[in-house]
Amino acid sequence: MNAGPDSDRSTRILSRRLVLAGLASGGTIVAAGPVGAACALTPRQPEGPFYPVAIGEADGDLTRVSGAGGRADGTVIEVTGRVLGAGCRPLPGCVIELWQANRHGRYDHPGDRQHTRPLDPNFQGYARLVADKDGAYRFVTIVPGAYPASRYWMRPPHIHFRLRAAGHRPLTTQMYFAGNPLNDSDRLLAQVPPDRRAALEVAFDRRTADNIPAGSFDMTLAAG
Ligand SMILES: [Fe+2]
CATH class of the missing domain: 1.20.5 (Single alpha-helices involved in coiled-coils or other helix-helix interfaces)
Structure with a gap:
């Protein structure tokens, strides 16, 4: 030396x-290194055709609908995460919208014509959350089903997100389930550079105190 x-x-x-x-x-x-990597911008994904046309209940528990009386079909999961912006700073007040298919791969949307796949009256399908003072958010839902986007293309289970925060560009993206074999052949996930796909693939390898599988999905928005 x-x-x-x-x-x-x-x-x-x-x-x-x-x-x-x-x-x-x-x-x-x-500092460069892990902090910089954690704040890399979240890859964008198309919004898709099933953003809800009518928004009803929008709280952070998608497994129950007021008055329906039951619990949504499927495996219950918890998703938590933080929303970050310029300089890796948390974005309190960021509005987080999310929507997804039900357990059977069906959206509660007039444009989803997969009538052989049932609707689930106990599944909320949409939520609108606001990030807290640390930029954190949380919701409980079920693992969505895969569904065919065309005769030759099966979409893997995924959750759509749309984020808006003051001083930042809106972000539309999709969250996937790490290890699902359909991820490898998905045409939308294929638009993300291979070394950035992990930013959209969440591993549900933890358990909550209630023994629910839990995963973390952090998102970083571009300033502007
Ligand atoms: Fe979708």
């Missing part, structure tokens, strides 16, 4: 450059 006076001088010069860089960027020095 070169640990003499030259090394000390190099360290001082490097430190001064970092300070200058920090001042130039508004006084904050953001």
Whole structure:
């Protein structure tokens, strides 16, 4: 190792450059590496044709509908995450809309004509959440079913998201389930560069206190 006076001088010069860089960027020095990687912009995905035409109940428990009396069919899961923006800062107040097919791969939407797949009166299908002071959000739902987008294309289970936050570009994307074999042949997920797909694929490898499978889906919006 070169640990003499030259090394000390190099360290001082490097430190001064970092300070200058920090001042130039508004006084904050953001380290490269894991922090930078965590704040990479979330890949965009098409909105798809099934954003609800009529919005009713929109709370964070999609497994129950007021007055319906039962619980939605399917495997209950918990999704939590944080919404970040410019400089990796949390985005409190970010509006998070999400919608998905039910257990049978059917949307409660007049454009979904898969009438052999039943609707589920106990499934809410949509939620509208607001990120808290830490940019965090949470909802409980069921694993959506796969469904055919065409004769030759089966869409893997996924949840649609649409986010809006002050000072940032709106984000529309889709969340997938890590390890689902249909992910590999999905034409929309294929639009994401291979090294960025993990940002949209969530592993449900934890359990809540209620023994529900849980996964984390963080999203980062572009400033603008
Ligand atoms: Fe979809």
